[in-house]
Amino acid sequence: MQRLSSRRKTLLSFQPPAIGEEEIEAVAETLRSGWLTSGPRTEELESRFAEYVGARQGIALASGTAAMHLSLLAAGVGPGDEVLTTPITWPATANVIVHCGARPVFVDVREVDLNVDPKAAAAAVTGGTKAILPVHLAGQPCDLDPLLALGLPVIEDAAHATESVYRGRKVGAISLATCFSLYATKNVAAGEGGIVTTDDDEVADTIRNLRLMRRGEGSLYDVTVAGFKANLSDVLAAVALCQLAKVEEHAEIRRRHVAAYDAAVAELPGIEPLARDPRDRHALHLYVVRIDAERAGADRDAYQRSLREENIGTSIHFLPVHRLTYYRERYPDQPRLPVAERAGDEVLSLPLSPAHSDADVEDAIDALRRLHGRFAGR
Template sequence: MRRTTMLGFQPPAIGDEEIAAVTETLRSGWLTSGPSAARLEERMKEFLEAEHVLALASGTAALHLSLVALGVGPGDEVITTPITWPATANVIVHTGATPVFVDVRADDLNIDPARAADAVTDRTRAVLPVDLAGQPADLDPLTALGVPVVEDAAHAAESFYRGRKVGSIADATCFSLYATKNIAAGEGGLISTNRDDVAQAVLDLRQMRRGDGSIYDIPVPGYKANLSDVLAAIALCQLDKVDKHHGIRQRQFSLYDEALGDLDGITSLERDERDLHALHLYIVRVDPERAGATRDEYQRALREENIATSIHFLPVHKLTYYRERFPEQPPLPIAERAGDEIMSLPLSPAHSDGDIGDVIAALHRVHERFTS
């Protein structure tokens, strides 16, 4: 039976705790960065097993300031993946550097380390992998390339790579606190690093600080990228719930895994058993030959069933700005095919098992209609 109301794709799981924390923060008088932001940094240092964590206004700001802190600028190249939100590439452009897109692996759609190695030149200043959906990129061969690694871990707050915590491995690891993320504050970001020089550079860059008196100075022309206490208070509540929410998403993943077994042409991305997946997104690939219709047709049909879906992601190098600005970019066939096939199913601790059951039932009805 079709749902009578639209099931949202990824609503945040917000409760009375978050509401109370925001109210308490407003009453404290700390609207900008203050004790809650500092407490979030301290708790995330422990959670991420990192020497330094700095709270920022967004995950995009975290990526941007990490590159600036590492000295990336005009004339440099940064190797990255095309299967990501455009912000990953945009921040490279904002530094004046050139993004070099390389193809992804077919199984998990993370950057292919072999392709990254082939792309290294004397202009390469950094590599920027993405932990798509919560599956860590293959970090060991990337760190072995001998250039700094800035890891986009927007999807991977809980992830471990080969027994090591994501956030403790790369030169800088960047997290998002956006409304859909596993630790959601509405907006916000974090940088974790074990490098003292990177931490100090980001500290100088994220805010033009006045200090204690009316006479002030600045060491660098900084940005306005600090995190407010209002948002930090929400993130702290979400951090308290991270294990509980992970368990809910784990159950939802299991329901989807079991349901996809008999749907020909619809398969999920692979998850490496050596790693701990953050279970941020449940992405499937729709093979139009076997599934009887394209990804876009499946999305439209599911919407008619009151099931919202999303796409993570369209290849960045095929978007208008990058296609026109970098016309010499060679084809990336694996990423380009994936861009036509991938679809993300609803996933959230705010969803009930019944909600996920509605998605599965609708997907089976649509699949039967398209393949009969």
Template structure:
């Protein structure tokens, strides 16, 4: 039987035509398609400004810098995320300060944030894990009380909503990933969104070598203009071939999200008989979950053994994530150790991500669950 991957991108004829149009246009780098994608993405979220980048990591890095985060500062964040979240803080010279997570969502626990704030704390970098929104009312209240900036890592959460509002509209800066596995993909790529014109202007300068304006802005005026490098910047721009994919992916995003919700319901119903061996992470009633990843917590049996058996039987699985503070770099650099964040560590020991993408069939889901059942019983 054919191996079933953990996820699978969908590229349709519309994306192909948009990319071909870009290739024939003669403008492949940052240009009119990137500008259009930025404008439409901002409109989707209800934001004033959007800046395409080459990754969410780059967007987070630029966003932190544009908010004034730098050497000697501290940024509170979650250990339950991909390493890129914390790495973006380290790139600025600041220190990531981890706090534990909620047991049911695995998002940063607002009740623990205030205790981690010091005179060096400048921001909170939160992650809407798997696409389930963080408790934004509480987090924004804390940020206001202590004068902190909030940066949202929305890599999993394009469609997600908190009490009727897009989560990507709630932070001072929010950042998105368009990696190949994401709900909207451009192969690689990212986006920074904000309502603050000063933050947007600085981030735009930093993303293209510290030059103002960028190549496309100079070109489209039709006038000869010199460029000036005003800051030490980076090379992390989006280019029009990526944006061409993004334009068409954005158009099908909500339709595919409805399918994600249907597949999640299939999984939940079929997994009920295995309740003694696993925990389903259910969304809270007042959120819209984007279901980027469908993760469960294995109980009472060895998760790695279950994963090994499933892979042997042709079912791709994943672990999202290993706690960042226990990665060798963070242990060696900052002295972290086991036991600091018990909720995150306990959850991580049992987490297992199951195959999940909108084109899956009900038969596919049945196959995954039957294989999971066999693997659990054999472990």
């Protein structure tokens, strides 16, 4: 029976964390243990996460951003180098390239899933290209094989891709280094944090050296490299360990929500989800639709505003980084990237979290249907 639909009474958060008593208890236990900084829980997280993705090494860090930054440094990226990346990402992906003294070279994305277009990447390689930093947008693995075939170090931004599998290979054990985020909205959420996984012991060792300023035992210490302070606290590692233990349970809830969205948007002309490749496992981190203003009767911004008035929180993943002020001003000769630029005006992420109930998702769908009816005149 069709429910009578009306405006939701309270705001549906876009992506609230799914925190249970286990996480709360684990934090309390860590606080009672007397060990707050990186310690036994961080080490356990590193080995469990590495085991989950099938990599030899896991290195826990303060953020996904730090994971990418230190991975690029470990790959030898430095001043004057170029690093190929995608414009459809969180700006951190490009910022870390700048922090290495290198130049981000944005290449256009594929229409189907807004992941980096391997042909565009191949065309952008120059003598100065030092590495490639692709993103698995929303949890759909990018097409890694043709990128790896370019023969350059690939460092993956897997902030959205904890559970992703690319053509039978688990993301996290494919390229030189894979960078995950434990940010509050992520599929394994600690609030803040990041992890690099790698099979390369030298890369792992370099990142371990760089993440803490101080190295050595007791009161004697030495500095062999001007390192950072990018380690993870045991308090956050304790949360991440609980979340990792529930990763498949949470994925199952998101899978149900995604199926509900798929069925609903199939009936709404002009509102289309990004493609998911059946050869891969998609991490279902985000449910991104593209809104074609002509067929949907209104543009993305109007939909987002109106959904907010309906008490439905949404987000945008992503505005093309090369169009943001810093990048526009610093790299004024950046060529146009037509696919990314159009997508930046059309993408809208609908609420998706294992903390949402089926009724929450139904509220979001009802509101979207109502607005589509109003805007598209159906």
